[in-house]
Amino acid sequence: MIRVVLADDEAMIRAGVRAILATDAGIEVVAEARDGREAVELTRAHRPDVVVLDIRMPRLDGLSAAAELRVAVPGVAVVMLTTFDEDEYVTRALDEGASGFLLKAADPRELIIGVRAVADGGAYLSPRIARKVIARLGDGRLARAGAARGRVESLTPREREVLALVGHGMSNQDIGHALFLSEGTVKAHVSAILQRLGVNNRVRAAIIAYEAGLVRAGT
Structure with missing residues (x-):
């Protein structure tokens, strides 16, 4: 419930x-x-x-x-x-x-x-709201892409996989199913990702994933 x-x-x-x-x-x-x-x-x-x-x-x-x-x-x-x-x-x-x-x-x-x-x-x-956010991201994206890629490079390969799926809007349960991980393990990865990227929620993490090229507009 x-x-x-x-x-x-x-x-x-x-x-x-x-x-x-x-x-x-x-x-x-x-x-x-x-x-x-x-x-x-x-x-x-x-x-x-x-x-x-x-x-x-x-x-x-x-x-x-x-x-x-x-x-x-x-x-x-x-x-x-x-x-x-x-x-x-x-x-x-x-x-x-x-x-x-x-x-x-x-x-x-x-x-x-x-x-x-x-x-x-x-x-x-x-x-x-999502359309407005994506449109705003398009303005000056090239200037931010390098910084976003630098932040993503600090992640482990598994964390980058998880971040890409976060960027696609998937829940912890869905990410677990996609990567054959327990939901608890996914939560631990997401917490580590937020900390390493210096953001406080999944939407901000998803924006970085988009700017770094892990997620394409429209997906």
């Missing part, structure tokens, strides 16, 4: 998100927060697998809450659910360790897909 804490300052949005998640028998909303501060407190108390955060909330916004959770509850996966897709929000969300970024206007099925993906150790961006 995937346990979720949901945070949004609008009761109607919380009710709608809860209803969507309830259609999946493998997901349970264990607590709801009305602001970012309450979200941090409830996450500490319930230790869920995933926290779904709105960006604009009173007392503490979702991005600041994500930053606190990265330190206070490092094992929890964070999904940002918002109306806004400005580059500044996407960039900061990734910097604060979010593993998912979803838009409220998206297909409701994306919410379930995203929650399941991050709970399994993967990452998920709404297609509209």
Whole structure:
């Protein structure tokens, strides 16, 4: 069972998100927060697998809450659910360790897909967000490619294999199946990769994989 804490300052949005998640028998909303501060407190108390955060909330916004959770509850996966897709929000969300970024206007099925993906150790961006990220990567990619390749060269051959699959959006379980490794071994490799690359989430690692040529645009 995937346990979720949901945070949004609008009761109607919380009710709608809860209803969507309830259609999946493998997901349970264990607590709801009305602001970012309450979200941090409830996450500490319930230790869920995933926290779904709105960006604009009173007392503490979702991005600041994500930053606190990265330190206070490092094992929890964070999904940002918002109306806004400005580059500044996407960039900061990734910097604060979010593993998912979803838009409220998206297909409701994306919410379930995203929650399941991050709970399994993967990452998920709404297609509209993913297109923006890829387009932004295209600007000045050649200037960054050399640096990215240098960072990737610090990895072992097995870690580079794992990074390439992370870049393709595969979960730990899927990577394990592809490389005939246990899920625990994959998690250990991913942790080592993030540390060696100096990034705090899989999306950032995937971007480096893309810039280094381990992943082609469109895949």
